[in-house]
Amino acid sequence: MNKIEIVDRLLEALDAQEPAELTFVAQTHGSAPRSAGAWMALFSDGSALGTVGGGSVENIAMADARGLLDAGQSCLVRYTIGGKKSDTGMICGGAVTLCHVLVDASLRDVLVQERRILAERGEGVLSFDLSVFGEGATDSTEHGEGSKRTVAGSVPASIVFPERQADIKAGISGERYLEPISPEGYTYIFGCGHVGRALASTLAATGFAVVACDDRPEMLEEGLIPATVERRLVDYGRIGDFCSIGPRDFVVCATSGHKSDREVVVQALACRPTYLGCLGSAKKTAFVRAQLAEAGFSDEEITQVHMPVGLPIQAETPEEIAVSIAAEMILHRRTALLPRIH
Template sequence: MNTIFQKISEELKNSNDLVLVTIVAQSGSSPRGLGAQMLIGSGGRICGTVGGGAVEHHCEEEAVRLLGEKTSGIRHFSLRRGGAEDIGMVCGGDVSAWFQFIDSSVKEWETLSENVLDLLGKRSEGWLAMNKSGAVSALLNKDGELLSGSLDGTFSAPAKREFLETEDAYYLPITVRDRAVIFGGGHCSQALVPFLNRTGFSVTVMDNRPEFAQEELFPEADCIICGDYLKISDYVQLTESDYVVIMTNGHSHDYEVELQVLQNPTAYVGVIGSRSKIAFTQKKLREAGIPEDVINSVHSPIGTPIKAVTPAEIAVSITGEMIYERALLREKNGTTEHGCPMH
């Protein structure tokens, strides 16, 4: 959602009308789940995806048509063979998409996009309410209180944060992105940050070398820190929901960081390195009194075993593993069901 609304904000500043496509209903098997979004301009897709293939192509065509008409609307697509709305896909399900027209001449849209970005920047949760009337959408805080825009009807925030449809609107929960904290700013980190950012992680990078803690090296990171690896808590407070990647510039720094990280639980810890380097670090961790089960919980060697060699390949390997571990954790916590269309 962060990328979507950054683009909305940019396009509105250039007086460009838009259509925001959102999956609002789903049955059976489909490429993307409820809340998947795609932003369309006069030239077609700008960013986001609602599943690719024929459904995305038809959504793009419909969005461009509605853009010309300056109107919003709901459309239904069958992903089954032979149905009345068959679009040539065989996933075996059906999806409905809401096409929200965004009029660049209506300044409330610009205010709304800025407020959404501000909410996301503060790592606060909320709700995006898309009115079925087509009026300017509303931003609500996590308790359902109106922050920006207009709201048709009334809304009481449910205990479970999930997509919700009422008689008047579609409510999309705005969730805080999981934070990935990377220790080390070398080539592998530089390759990794864009992948993590584009797969829903908020990224913080820390390095003890000023030349490797530069904004131009990590334009897609949310936070860049230059600090002492011996005192990481002076710079960043890790929580049990954080994903930690350790890839510093040496065995001793890896150990110093890992020793501190393992003092308290996090969602994920991965450490890059050869097996000999890992054995060296694990030996020192045992000597420092870190329990064996905690040491064994560390993903080391880090990443999915795809025989990655280059920084880009290593970044793909690490990102894949983190996506998988995040999905497992979400299922364990009951926040979402496994929705991969490929398995």
């Protein structure tokens, strides 16, 4: 479930003048099912989108959200999920702070901005003012029912644009909850053969904003690439004319030839994306590395390229290879861009 789908549904509810309750993980300590930034929304018809971790935590959160939605309230609450004083019956050993926000007309403009930033993979940080829950609410050591801070109505929110968004991680900071809206940019796949197509499907299903690129029109025909994936006919010799690769973007090179691989990787590495991988054998890897050195890149720069791309899981079929690459990219996203804060 992509966050943009939740935002769309919340906006639809507002258009229909139907209230909704947004629940998100605001902070975690120790082991927890989901990290800060996980969303779940409950609607007046009883339906829900998203997840804050499943299991007991989510069951409790869902019950709380229903009551808050009926009462027109918002709430900040902390649950332990391990040990003798567990509020959930789970044994993870940590704690999770949840924020339930009544979604009413006061949040419309913020949700519209959030949707635009998500769609464009732009920069911006969602901010909720938690001071409405009272002094000390964000640093309380209480948990369970005793930790609940409930207020009537919604929670003030805004979109802020700090100079260094990369330094901000989702979580509670002082009396505010901050969440980078789109920590990563686009994911460019160059080469839409068997592996490229399988990878596009896998990445799109795991929340990456995929742009499938090829220099062969027939490889970009409708039906070959998932409808949720953008398709671009490009010239591998000048990819900058078609794709604006930046420091928050992912790039995977899976073209049909060594020459085009070399062209794409050399140009992409110069753009310093957060992740750059190249498909191929050990021999092809050696070839591309040599070409990068010849192009003037340092050993340190060359070692930043994932070659061969993907985690070593003995993958063989295009679908298996796609899983290995996606796993490596998710690992990078979760460690470099979305690290869990304890």
